[in-house]
Amino acid sequence: MPDSLLEQRTFFKLVCGAGNEDSESVKRLVYVYAKAGCKVFDLSANKEILNSAKEAQKLSGMEDLHYCVSVGIKGDPHINKAQINYDKCVKCGSCLKSCQNDAITDYIKVNELKCIGCGICAKNCPQNAISMIEKDADVKTILPYLVDNGAEILELHVTGQDVNDLDYKWKIINECKPKFASICIDRENLSNKGVISRIKEMISLREPYTTIIQADGIPMSGSDDSYKTTLQAAAMAEIIQNANLPVYLTVSGGTNSKTAELCKLCGINYNGIAIGSWARKIVKPYISRQDFWTNKTIQQEAVKIAKDLVEKI
Numbered sequence: 001m002p003d004s005l006l007e008q009r010t011f012f013k014l015v016c017g018a019g020n021e022d023s024e025s026v027k028r029l030v031y032v033y034a035k036a037g038c039k040v041f042d043l044s045a046n047k048e049i050l051n052s053a054k055e056a057q058k059l060s061g062m063e064d065l066h067y068c069v070s071v072g073i074k075g076d077p078h079i080n081k082a083q084i085n086y087d088k089c090v091k092c093g094s095c096l097k098s099c100q101n102d103a104i105t106d107y108i109k110v111n112e113l114k115c116i117g118c119g120i121c122a123k124n125c126p127q128n129a130i131s132m133i134e135k136d137a138d139v140k141t142i143l144p145y146l147v148d149n150g151a152e153i154l155e156l157h158v159t160g161q162d163v164n165d166l167d168y169k170w171k172i173i174n175e176c177k178p179k180f181a182s183i184c185i186d187r188e189n190l191s192n193k194g195v196i197s198r199i200k201e202m203i204s205l206r207e208p209y210t211t212i213i214q215a216d217g218i219p220m221s222g223s224d225d226s227y228k229t230t231l232q233a234a235a236m237a238e239i240i241q242n243a244n245l246p247v248y249l250t251v252s253g254g255t256n257s258k259t260a261e262l263c264k265l266c267g268i269n270y271n272g273i274a275i276g277s278w279a280r281k282i283v284k285p286y287i288s289r290q291d292f293w294t295n296k297t298i299q300q301e302a303v304k305i306a307k308d309l310v311e312k313i
C-alpha cells in the first residue's frame with residue numbers, strides 16, 4: 001500500500017512525466033524501475049499510458065506497484081506542449097539538440113506525445129519561434145476511469161494562478177475518492193505564506209493523512225546531478241514541514257541522487273522522493289535502444305543504474 005511506503009519513508013516515485021504520452025517509453029521506464037525496486041509510478045492521465053505501465057508491470061513480474069496520475073491547472077507547465085511558429089523558424093536545429101525527450105524531429109516538428117512541456121527548447125530558440133500551449137485533459141471523464149482501473153493517487157499540479165480551474169479540478173479529484181490525493185506545489189507564483197494557505201484550503205476537504213504534499217523545487221530541472229539543482233526542492237519541503245500539517249511530505253522538482261542527502265542534512269523528514277528528469281536521463285541510453293526488449297544485458301545494466309538511484313532514498 002502507498003500508506004506503508006509513506007510511513008516507512010521508502011516511497012520512491014518515478015515520474016514518467018505528466019505530459020509524457022509516449023506509451024513505449026513509459027513501458028520501458030516502468031519495467032526498468034519496477035525491476036529496480038521502485039513501487040510508485042507517476043503517469044500522464046491517459047488510458048493508454050496506464051495500460052502500458054500495467055503491461056510493463058506484468059513483464060517485470062513485480063507485485064504491489066502503485067500508480068499516480070497527474071493533471072495540472074491552467075498556467076502550470078506540466079500541461080504545456082511546445083508549438084513552433086514556422087514563419088519565424090530558420091531550421092537551425094538548436095531546439096532539436098536541446099530537447100532531452102527526443103520530442104523534436106529532424107524536420108523541426110514537435111512530437112506532442114513525447115513533449116513534457118519543460119520549455120527548454122523555447123529558451124534555446126534564437127528566433128523566439130517556440131511558444132508553449134496548454135493541452136488540458138478532460139479530467140471529468142478520464143480521472144474516474146483511471147481510479148476504477150487502478151490509479152490509487154490522483155495528483156494536481158497547482159502552480160498556475162487560475163484558482164477557478166484549481167477549485168474545479170480539486171473538486172473532481174475528491175469526488176473520484178482516490179486512496180490518496182497529491183498536491184504538487186512550488187513557489188513560482190506564490191509566496192511562502194501563499195503556498196501554505198493554498199494547501200490548508202485544499203486539505204480542508206480531505207481526511208487527515210490522505211493527502212501527499214509534493215514540495216516542488218523547480219519543476220523539470222533535475223537533469224543535473226548537483227546539490228544546487230535540488231536546493232529549491234529542499235527549501236520548499238522545509239517550508240511545508242514547518243507548517244505541521246496532517247499530510248505526508250514528498251520532495252520533487254530538481255530532485256536527483258543528491259536529494260536524500262541534502263534533505264537529511266537540512267533536517268527534513270520527508271516521507272518520499274519523486275524523481276523525473278534525472279531518473280529518466282540515467283537510463284535513456286539503454287531504454288532508447290532498438291534491441292531493448294531482446295537484449296537482457298542492456299536491461300540488466302539499466303536496472304542496476306536505476307537501483308542505485310532508488311536505494312539512495
Ligand code: SF4
Nearest residue numbers: 089090092093095125
Ligand atoms: S531553435 Fe527555433 S529557429 Fe531553430 S530550429 Fe528550433 S524552432 Fe527553428
Ligand code: SF4
Nearest residue numbers: 099115116118119121
Ligand atoms: S524541450 Fe521540452 S518543451 Fe521542448 S519539445 Fe522537448 S520536451 Fe517539449
